[in-house]
Amino acid sequence: MFNDDSYIYLISVEDIILDRLRAGIHWKSEDDLLWVFNNFSRNYQELDISYLKENPEVKLEEQVLDEWIKQFI
Structure with a gap:
């Protein structure tokens, strides 16, 4: 098992969303975008929207992201 010095690093939901959004846009993949x-919509209430808005690459x-956020405000 784990001892007290063990760590498990997890990627945040926000980073998964940004990664898949990038894939969908770059590869023009409707499946990834869907x-x-x-x-995004299932987790909206728990998402760090500020983080999402601060980290787009293009x-x-x-x-x-702005279009999606507007659907929930």
């Missing part, structure tokens, strides 16, 4: 939007990511 999956990530469903994940303008299109920012635009898509």
Whole structure:
């Protein structure tokens, strides 16, 4: 098992959303975009929206996130 010095590192839901959003946009993958939007919408109340808004890498990511966020405010 684990001793007291063990750690388990997990990626945040926000980082998974950003990663899949990037894949969907870069590869023009409707499946990735559908999956990530469903994940976004199911978890919206718990998401760190500020983090999501601060971390897009390209303008299109920012635009898509803004559209999604507007659906929930």
